[in-house]
Amino acid sequence: MAEEIYTGLGQLGSDAKAAETPEEATLERVPNPHPDMLYCARFVAPEFTSICPVTGQPDFAHIVIDYAPNEHLVESKSLKLFLQSFRNHGAFHEDCTIYIAKRLMELLEPRYFRIAGYWYPRGGIPIDVFWQSGPVPEGLWVPETGVAPYRGRG
Amino acid sequence: MAEEIYTGLGQLGSDAKAAETPEEATLERVPNPHPDMLYCARFVAPEFTSICPVTGQPDFAHIVIDYAPNEHLVESKSLKLFLQSFRNHGAFHEDCTIYIAKRLMELLEPRYFRIAGYWYPRGGIPIDVFWQSGPVPEGLWVPETGVAPYRGRG
Amino acid sequence: MAEEIYTGLGQLGSDAKAAETPEEATLERVPNPHPDMLYCARFVAPEFTSICPVTGQPDFAHIVIDYAPNEHLVESKSLKLFLQSFRNHGAFHEDCTIYIAKRLMELLEPRYFRIAGYWYPRGGIPIDVFWQSGPVPEGLWVPETGVAPYRGRG
Amino acid sequence: MAEEIYTGLGQLGSDAKAAETPEEATLERVPNPHPDMLYCARFVAPEFTSICPVTGQPDFAHIVIDYAPNEHLVESKSLKLFLQSFRNHGAFHEDCTIYIAKRLMELLEPRYFRIAGYWYPRGGIPIDVFWQSGPVPEGLWVPETGVAPYRGRG
Amino acid sequence: MAEEIYTGLGQLGSDAKAAETPEEATLERVPNPHPDMLYCARFVAPEFTSICPVTGQPDFAHIVIDYAPNEHLVESKSLKLFLQSFRNHGAFHEDCTIYIAKRLMELLEPRYFRIAGYWYPRGGIPIDVFWQSGPVPEGLWVPETGVAPYRGRG
Amino acid sequence: MAEEIYTGLGQLGSDAKAAETPEEATLERVPNPHPDMLYCARFVAPEFTSICPVTGQPDFAHIVIDYAPNEHLVESKSLKLFLQSFRNHGAFHEDCTIYIAKRLMELLEPRYFRIAGYWYPRGGIPIDVFWQSGPVPEGLWVPETGVAPYRGRG
Amino acid sequence: MAEEIYTGLGQLGSDAKAAETPEEATLERVPNPHPDMLYCARFVAPEFTSICPVTGQPDFAHIVIDYAPNEHLVESKSLKLFLQSFRNHGAFHEDCTIYIAKRLMELLEPRYFRIAGYWYPRGGIPIDVFWQSGPVPEGLWVPETGVAPYRGRG
Amino acid sequence: MAEEIYTGLGQLGSDAKAAETPEEATLERVPNPHPDMLYCARFVAPEFTSICPVTGQPDFAHIVIDYAPNEHLVESKSLKLFLQSFRNHGAFHEDCTIYIAKRLMELLEPRYFRIAGYWYPRGGIPIDVFWQSGPVPEGLWVPETGVAPYRGRG
Amino acid sequence: MAEEIYTGLGQLGSDAKAAETPEEATLERVPNPHPDMLYCARFVAPEFTSICPVTGQPDFAHIVIDYAPNEHLVESKSLKLFLQSFRNHGAFHEDCTIYIAKRLMELLEPRYFRIAGYWYPRGGIPIDVFWQSGPVPEGLWVPETGVAPYRGRG
Amino acid sequence: MAEEIYTGLGQLGSDAKAAETPEEATLERVPNPHPDMLYCARFVAPEFTSICPVTGQPDFAHIVIDYAPNEHLVESKSLKLFLQSFRNHGAFHEDCTIYIAKRLMELLEPRYFRIAGYWYPRGGIPIDVFWQSGPVPEGLWVPETGVAPYRGRG
């Protein structure tokens, strides 16, 4: 099993803080220890928050990311800090969700990628945003996210 | 078993429409067929809606009413029409919930009464309102409402 | 362990049919094999149906009965047939539920009894009826019924 | 990330009220900030209500809308007000649900659209209405709605 | 939106009673207000009951019907009365379920039809019966029924 | 509807007991009342138990059987007795599950068959066994079993 | 922490088989390692089965046992074998459940004891049996069992 | 019903922003429209976030507040802004939760108050904090919060 | 709000490793920032594991700890390391659970303490262990743990 | 049914202990008793734990393995011991999960294989890893795992 893939990273194991904006945040990657295997890694980030650019109010989302690594894995601490960099930054729901996707696509050039943003309701109506990089490649296993739908009350 | 208690009612079996305001709505009652028994009747009204007096926006609630009949039962069609009469009427959450209680208390003089109003969230925060007429009388069985709490997303 | 308590019964093991009305139905009882123990027996009858005396439409309920046997147990096949005897008989929700209780109280003279009738909604509003014979006797264990509340849709 | 797409709108940020009928309601749209991405946006509207044209009684539904934006997004406040405009308007279940679809199809000319209307039961039987604009385009991710089925009681 | 499709019906708005047998029951239909749209309507009937032709005991089922209307919709009150007509009629599980399908197929000649009968257990083993008229037509959206499986106890 | 298919059976309506081994058990069949319809029947048997041939300890399973009848249906009482015949018989998990399948395949020659055996955990690890006779025939509707996965504690 | 309490036992670590009847089964006990603490131990036995003395059919139950040890703990392997000894033994639901209680009471003389037997349905109606040795002693924590109620279908 | 209680407020209906620290935030109150009724109001705030004073990392919590109004209600928009003021402020879990309580106690002098803070896990272990102002007053109805416990995975 | 309570600790913020046995592990405490408030803190540890002293096999548990702080709080990193110290140490279920309680009682001298150990099944039967230091003090709020019961399969 | 397949094994029925590293662990196999049947066996291992090679902290996972046997089955006790051998061994999440797959692929040369590793969260974000050996072979039935998604709190 691989033990040497996490060298030369800037944030892991250090006291790195989140950047002030997503654009300033640095996503890091490490070599995929199993480039011969078409597999899926899923991250669930239930603690996402950003700012509404119109009202200045905080927005919240539960984010699920699935990807099939190609030559690299995302280094998970840099992913956490990247997600935290939206904390005081204004961005619309669709934009946030898709921007996260674009940054990870650029970093990883994965065989497959998808993102789901489950946003908390505003005005009684929640919005979910779903994007994938294309059809699921043949032979890749990507289970459903299983996130409960919004149900109001009762 | 009782078969004659529903005579002399104004709304049951007719084409009665909801009143335009709760104050105008007529609640009707019928004799309790088992006045010797200390029991509880529960109504669940998942289709409650009113108007916010400040914003003019519709509000929604899931309402649960429990009461222990004394000499009378509420006639259920008149209850339905009474609840519908809030549809285009402005009233705050706490006020609506407690007003429903007061009207039923006045009509029924029950041995026990309680109401739960589970309001849909506004600004990300739902409000629930709970009132009962006093401690549960000894020997009366009033199960929990079991309504699922609001959970946001995820 | 007891093996001789089910003798002399009219319906168990025979091809007995349900009576045409609850009044005609015969409830049978057998000796309590453990009269020294204050325990609770719960029956769940999710297949209850009767007729609305006003509209002639069928009504449905999920019924839960808890009791603490005294000298007798209810014989379960006679209970099943008794409940089936409401099938084509007109009776209101509260009446049905309480009548079942009264018949079983009369038959069993139990140390404790309670009944819950969870009726399917009519006009969007379901009614539940709860009755118990008095406070739960000290030392008797009667768990909650755990029946899910009505939730409408969503 | 986009910050200028919400200009020139009539309702957002103002005190706009819902129109009196769906036909009078104005749906607004904004440019899709990511027209290069085939993605799905989902709206959940658990607070839908209209009037039955036969009985005059209120009807309720839990509505889920999924669409893949083409050149435009629906502006969410105008969507909310459009849905509110059914509040005192008579329309059948199938009609309401499909009419919402048609109005949004006309406004957005999306790459894909679907709607689910989960209506509260009447006469003990709820109706659900499901429509989509055609097969899901290859590569578009549209998860199941996950709405719990109606279960009656028990 | 359509407002004139419910004229000339025999049962809607009248005091029609259920027929004594399914064969005698009259199913009625109305014009499909959106014959240009390939959509699905789902009915959930949790209150189905019939009689076992061998034992004479009542049987119960939770029925889910999905269909894609062609030129007609089933009129929902006549459907309710049709389902009620099995109440005192003997029929096996598979037969009941498939017979309902055949009657609706004959009435509606729909673009697609399916039925699920979830029968309450007998002898500890429940039976479910599933039929559809053929593969789901391309572009029709028919979500899973989501009915919970039987789980015994625990 | 069919009423004459259950004649000439050995076990239904009699006091038949389970055989002592699965090999000795007699499965019976009746004519399929709807051979023109490609439908699915599901049996859920949550009360399955056998003996581990190595340790002599009892094993337990929750079994789900789906099949599309061809010319015959399995007679359900004989199925129940067949499943009971494993009670004191030693057989491995995979063997039991597949043997049940083979016996039913032989009896019914169905258009499609599948079986799921959800075995209770041993050594902290449960085993599930899934087999089907081939791809689901085009147009046959076979919903997921929906059985909850094993979750340990918490 | 205690390490010497499991010596001198007849069944633990050996190839002991279950006795043929509950009366013949030997329950064993070990010293309570914390006799100074008023605590509760809960056993959940979802694999209980016995024989109906009237019909000879197998019965199944999900059993939950809570007790507050006094001077002894029940040795868990002997408990497992004791429960297995009902496998081919005829006993009624109430009898089985209460007999288990009596044997454990006799063996352990605990500060508190309770048992819940959740029996699989027969004739559509499951029976639960609940017994406790008396009121919960002050300061003892005995959480609810949380077992899901029987729900039929849907 | 009351309509004049929301006058003279600083934040409601204006574009008020959250303060930068909880100490600077202004909580506002309005007269209780039903001071004669001992009732409970519940707020659920699933979007709470603060900063860990040791690590500088964001913390998240799901907060539930129940109180029995005395002479005043908390004005809900000021509550929302107060909770938002923790967003970039460092505070420990226990401290945050209890500080919220103290500020509301001071503002409202309620007849009863309680707060539950359900914090997201750190290091695999979540912390919940529960406080109430004293025993629940006789006759006040305060249902359980019903928040799901943390379960890890599986 | 308090900011100076975490000084002088040995493990927090350092690279401390778990001790090799529970006896060697050092639990640390910090001053209670709100000694004037009778509140409850709950820790959920779903990742507990130890070794069976008889078989040498690993055991697993989901642990829930509730306590009402007196003068001190447990420092959470030292608690995590204490729980990890059981990883390669042999101890029986009841012993482990109660030993954790005794160590925390000794460290904290809390106003109230309780622990629940939900152990994964062995031989098909899981054991839960529940202990509390005495009755819940008047006015302390300690909600149920809400942990799902073991359910076997199905 | 097969009874002779478990001969000549090194670990089953003996007191074998887990190896100290996965590389040293011996996986054993037995002949597939039904090589003519394309079926799926699923193992659920909710008790998996390993060590993080960077921090030395324990990691936990809930693992689900599905495979379609070819000529051999994995012997389940050797699988259990293999999984236990990760207990004190350092390995990254992706590596562990994929390494288990590779070892089983090598041993079994199955017709199909897949693995899901549901890892407990670190830093608030859990990772899931999914791999399969290729597309599901035509006619093989491999149900979804149904594992609940991570949901944070609330």
Ligand SMILES: [Ca+2]
């Ligand atoms: Ca799926």
Ligand SMILES: [Ca+2]
């Ligand atoms: Ca409760």
Ligand SMILES: [Ca+2]
């Ligand atoms: Ca409770």
Ligand SMILES: [Ca+2]
């Ligand atoms: Ca709802």
Ligand SMILES: [Ca+2]
């Ligand atoms: Ca699905």
Ligand SMILES: [Ca+2]
């Ligand atoms: Ca699905």
Ligand SMILES: [Ca+2]
């Ligand atoms: Ca079970």
Ligand SMILES: [Ca+2]
């Ligand atoms: Ca599915």
Ligand SMILES: [Ca+2]
């Ligand atoms: Ca409780």
Ligand SMILES: [Ca+2]
């Ligand atoms: Ca039901």
Ligand SMILES: [Ca+2]
């Ligand atoms: Ca409770």
Ligand SMILES: [Ca+2]
């Ligand atoms: Ca777990």
Ligand SMILES: [Ca+2]
């Ligand atoms: Ca409780």
Ligand SMILES: [Ca+2]
């Ligand atoms: Ca409870």
Ligand SMILES: [Ca+2]
């Ligand atoms: Ca699925």
Ligand SMILES: [Ca+2]
């Ligand atoms: Ca959440």
